[in-house]
Amino acid sequence: MVEGTVGGEMRCGSSSVPDGASVGGKVSDPAGVARALKPLLARIEVTQTRAFVAASDAVATFRILRLASTSTPRDVDAAIARELPFDPQRMATRWLDVVDPQAQQRVVYAAAWDQALVKNITEAIKLAGLEPTVVELKSASVARAVPAPACVVVDLSSSPAEIVLIDKHLPRVWHTFTVEEPIGDDAVSALAAPLRTTLRFYRRQSNGDFGPSAPVFVSSEQTLPPQLLSELSGLIGQPVLLLPAPARVPHNVRHSTYLACLGLLMRRS
Structure with a gap:
């Protein structure tokens, strides 16, 4: 959760939800999610009563x-x-x-x-004391926050991990896969396989219109081995970089964790 404005002050925080309350991005227990949100709202000292919500694809x-x-x-x-x-x-x-x-x-x-x-998601927000005024897919929020018009975002902080292929600033493909943590040197092949699948699928759909210079941005809470990015780049034929922070985002905000929230804030900036 992030409160604030792009280019201004931001407060952010995250919290785990009770086991089984949300699995694979699907909320099954709105009351359980709300119980996790209420102390988070208090800790961040949220002042707004309305919320933009990024829902899992x-x-x-x-x-x-x-x-x-x-x-x-x-x-x-x-x-x-x-x-x-x-x-x-x-x-x-x-x-x-x-x-x-x-x-x-x-x-x-x-x-x-x-x-x-979607009703379960909005119900959880309402039970926490907020009014959900906008609900959009996480992939759309992420596409708004990344610095390149064409790229692939690999979100290793999600569970399961997610891939979003973006072209002309629009999300085109969303794909999930499982990766074992902690991520070590042997994870290159595990990351390369779903990336190849995603790239092949989109190139078939777009008649090959996705160039080899489009970067792959990796978002992770874990510090990745330096050689992982270069080896992964060699296997998939695309440049692979750590996800850069969006412009005008304070250094205290972990952009890899809050990328979708930052994309929501950019919706109104």
Whole structure:
């Protein structure tokens, strides 16, 4: 959790939740999560009553759609129904136009989410005494916070670990994998395999439109062996770097831990 403004003062903190209250990004016990949030709010001395929330991509799925420039909202809805088949009793959808001056087509970001799972998240926030005014996928928040228009973010601080491939400032692929901790020299192959899978998948989807110069940013709470990044780069054919801190973020804020929260703050900056 982070309170503050980009370029200004920030207060942050984190807390574990009771066992079983949230597993793999899905909240199953809103009251249990709220019990963990309340002392965290007090410790950080949160003054706001409204909150932006980054929800795990495990509760939803997204697509970037390219449609004719003359397409109507009905055309967009039809395209979403084809790309994201879902049960309307259980799932909900939302789409937004993406501003891309170079695009000759209409570009749309569409998401479909499990209403019950998202309700559990918002219920936990409300029980903690906050009003959730915005809920967006973590991948969208991360894409806003990274310094490169095209890159891959490997988040080793999440459980399970996550990969977000970003192109033209938009999240394109979200993938999870398991990695054993602590991360040592032998972790190179364990990281290379899911990264290769993600890169191959996106290149097939985009006709190879993801260059070898796009960096892979690794986010980790653990200090990584120096040779791991160079060896990983050699295996996947992309530069691999530690995740840089976003601009105008105080040094006392661990950007690797709070990247999604920082992306949420940038939403209104």
